[in-house]
Amino acid sequence: MTIVRENPVEKYLRMERMPSIWCPGCGIGTTVNCFARxxxxxxxxxxxxxxxxxxxxxxxxxxxxxxxxxxxxxxRAIPFATGLKLANPELKVVVYxxxxxxxxxxxxxxxxxxxxxxxxxxxxxxxxxxGMTGGQVTPTTPYPAIASTTxxxxxxxxxxxxxxxxxxxxxxxxxxTAYHVKQxxxxxxxxxxxxxxxxIEIIAPCPTLYLRRNRLGEGLEExxxxxxxxxxxxxxxxxxxxxxxxxxIIVGKFVDVERPTLEEAMEKRxxxxxxxxxxxxxxxxxxxxxx
Amino acid sequence: xxxxxKPAAKKKNFRGVVVxxxxxxxxCGFCVxxxxxxxxxxDKGYNAKGYHPPHFAKPELCNGCDMCGLYCPDFAxxxxxxxxxxxx
Amino acid sequence: xxxxxxxGVLTGSHYLDGDHACSEGAIAAGCRFAxxxxxxxxxxxxxRLSQRFPHVGGRFQQFEDELAASIALQGATWGxxxxxxxxxxxxxxxxxxxxxxxxxxxTPCVFVNVQRAGPSxxxxxxxxxxxxxxxxxxxxxxxxxxxxxxxxxxxxxxxxLEAFNLAEEYRVPVIVMLDEVVxxxxxxxxxxxxxxLKVTERRWTTKKPGEYKPFDANGGLVPDMVKAGDxxxxxxTGLTHDERGYPNMTVPAHExxxxxxxxxxxxxxxxxVRFDAQDLDGAEVVVVSYGITxxxxxxxxxxxxxxxxxxxxFRLITAWPFPEKQIAELSKKVKAFVVPELNLGQMVLEVxxxxxxxxxxxxxxxxxxxxxxxxxxxxxxxxxxx
Numbered sequence: 135m136t137i138v139r140e141n142p143v144e145k146y147l148r149m150e151r152m153p154s155i156w157c158p159g160c161g162i163g164t165t166v167n168c169f170a171r172x173x174x175x176x177x178x179x180x181x182x183x184x185x186x187x188x189x190x191x192x193x194x195x196x197x198x199x200x201x202x203x204x205x206x207x208x209x210r211a212i213p214f215a216t217g218l219k220l221a222n223p224e225l226k227v228v229v230y231x232x233x234x235x236x237x238x239x240x241x242x243x244x245x246x247x248x249x250x251x252x253x254x255x256x257x258x259x260x261x262x263x264x265g266m267t268g269g270q271v272t273p274t275t276p277y278p279a280i281a282s283t284t285x286x287x288x289x290x291x292x293x294x295x296x297x298x299x300x301x302x303x304x305x306x307x308x309x310x311t312a313y314h315v316k317q318x319x320x321x322x323x324x325x326x327x328x329x330x331x332x333x334i335e336i337i338a339p340c341p342t343l344y345l346r347r348n349r350l351g352e353g354l355e356e357x358x359x360x361x362x363x364x365x366x367x368x369x370x371x372x373x374x375x376x377x378x379x380x381x382x383i384i385v386g387k388f389v390d391v392e393r394p395t396l397e398e399a400m401e402k403r404x405x406x407x408x409x410x411x412x413x414x415x416x417x418x419x420x421x422x423x424x425x
Numbered sequence: 426x427x428x429x430x431k432p433a434a435k436k437k438n439f440r441g442v443v444v445x446x447x448x449x450x451x452x453c454g455f456c457v458x459x460x461x462x463x464x465x466x467x468d469k470g471y472n473a474k475g476y477h478p479p480h481f482a483k484p485e486l487c488n489g490c491d492m493c494g495l496y497c498p499d500f501a502x503x504x505x506x507x508x509x510x511x512x513x
Numbered sequence: 514x515x516x517x518x519x520x521g522v523l524t525g526s527h528y529l530d531g532d533h534a535c536s537e538g539a540i541a542a543g544c545r546f547a548x549x550x551x552x553x554x555x556x557x558x559x560x561r562l563s564q565r566f567p568h569v570g571g572r573f574q575q576f577e578d579e580l581a582a583s584i585a586l587q588g589a590t591w592g593x594x595x596x597x598x599x600x601x602x603x604x605x606x607x608x609x610x611x612x613x614x615x616x617x618x619x620t621p622c623v624f625v626n627v628q629r630a631g632p633s634x635x636x637x638x639x640x641x642x643x644x645x646x647x648x649x650x651x652x653x654x655x656x657x658x659x660x661x662x663x664x665x666x667x668x669x670x671x672x673x674l675e676a677f678n679l680a681e682e683y684r685v686p687v688i689v690m691l692d693e694v695v696x697x698x699x700x701x702x703x704x705x706x707x708x709x710l711k712v713t714e715r716r717w718t719t720k721k722p723g724e725y726k727p728f729d730a731n732g733g734l735v736p737d738m739v740k741a742g743d744x745x746x747x748x749x750t751g752l753t754h755d756e757r758g759y760p761n762m763t764v765p766a767h768e769x770x771x772x773x774x775x776x777x778x779x780x781x782x783x784x785x786v787r788f789d790a791q792d793l794d795g796a797e798v799v800v801v802s803y804g805i806t807x808x809x810x811x812x813x814x815x816x817x818x819x820x821x822x823x824x825x826x827f828r829l830i831t832a833w834p835f836p837e838k839q840i841a842e843l844s845k846k847v848k849a850f851v852v853p854e855l856n857l858g859q860m861v862l863e864v865x866x867x868x869x870x871x872x873x874x875x876x877x878x879x880x881x882x883x884x885x886x887x888x889x890x891x892x893x894x895x896x897x898x899x
Binding site: 242 | 520545546548567568569570571572574576578580581582585587588589590591592593594596610611614741742749751759
């Protein structure tokens, strides 16, 4: 007898809001699919997983995931998430945002959170553009790609995001593309279980803006480019994984170390300095009737 | 002349099933491309939004691996493995 | 209402400056998370919080800038804590986007601005009251907040505590507008025992997950609140949204949301507005003032009364919402309002607008940097009755 099962990811999604606003061939949905699979396999209490996003196409992820979700302001998901986590330490807090949101307007917060080893998982979908607003140049748009504000080709040096984030102090740094669904889901699952500042960059297609302006085809063509040109180098030095236009993309897990998180460092210092006088922060208690 | 005996073809005790939500699909083609067994193809017909969703072109090839489901950016397809009744 | 947690309430008689009293007001209100960034003349507030919090189970985090500080406290609010951040002019300007976010997401939290002379870097160590309109209109779009103006260290304690209560009552960010003089003047501050303090707890919902909607006011004007981690799986966005919190960017949805956010404050204005009125009966002229200027005005008023002028005092404790009803009533009875401010005319615009020509409105502006000389205000009072 054929039983038509429900898609196992549906319980993680606000299905009443489907179809999503993402374009055909956009890679963001695929990354969310991987994330939902990672949650599914994790066994975590999903009431305690919170997601915070910024503004942009990737920022819309928070609205589709059936978790405590916060769609904040442009570039500021990370400090919101830092405050959320500091006030409610038993939460697992994930920041899900795009390359422009996290590394341009949000750059300051990205680097400081990495420096502090704030206990956050940051998922950065890098489609080399500000998609939502029409395809402007971002700190990752490679030379000489066309963008709406660099109509003659981008000319700036770009951020090698794994490199800068690792240099700032992130304790877990990985990159995959939207093509590497299995590896991505696995890495997300692994990262969810860790502590400290974890950063996963996902190279993904933006067919409507970045690909179309640069005549690179549809989302599918871009996925095939990822398939063809990606090179898996686990343990690579994050300084060496910069992406040039249409060249190879080094993917894999680059950094996986441990050091005290922001909270741990805070508590340790207070404890050392104040001894018995230190009153640690109390997890806010449950305050409402539960189903 | 030695006759190599081919082992009897093992009867599959499972089948792959794919469930497609036609109206939710945006016709990106990821599932068709990345199905490792080539069991899917884009429909000639289209849904209400004008996209060509996939159809289960070669069900006999499907092993229920759910790669289609994993790739789909719109959560419009998923696959699973169904155990066949021995009696069937 | 419940009593403040005994831990942390610094019961007793103290000599504190306004900044320090503000910190104690927050702690007494049950605030246990603060974010901040140093800026003169507000820094002492967070310095004291950073020193006191580890003794009372609080967490203070200094962030990399005011943009981070002004949103981190909102994250902490949704994590379940009572939260505060503190700044002055340039930082207040940076915080504007996030004040708007708190307004549209109805996040209860407290922003403190210890005003200094602007614009821009201005006079960092010297007072002004030049951010009053900014407290009302500083963020983009239409929104209504509550703003309180302490005029002494005692009031810094009292009104900071009250700010937390108002924030929880109306699920709104509340702004405490000190100024550099109130912030740095030292006076006696009496902090009552915890059981005597009135502290409003968060409006935790009694609805179950599945029933609760984060922006559903249930027929009233203020929705109940929850925190992340309790199974409600809420969605909170800065986009125009419906009761579920889901983006709904249509004109009807925007109107519905905006009108409730406005009514939330305006329909409760009688409960929210606080002022200190003295000698209004038979007054020919009323001095409308707030913050440190009200202390200077006291001398001018006393001198004027000695000269036989029937002058009353109307001190704004809440600057926003503005006490329109009271000023409108007074405007029918007096010859003039005299409005001294440490700015080139901000709250006086409201007074003039409400008085609507029924009486004169005489501004007593000051560019800031120091306080008025009482004689300047006295001169205007004399002018008012001529």
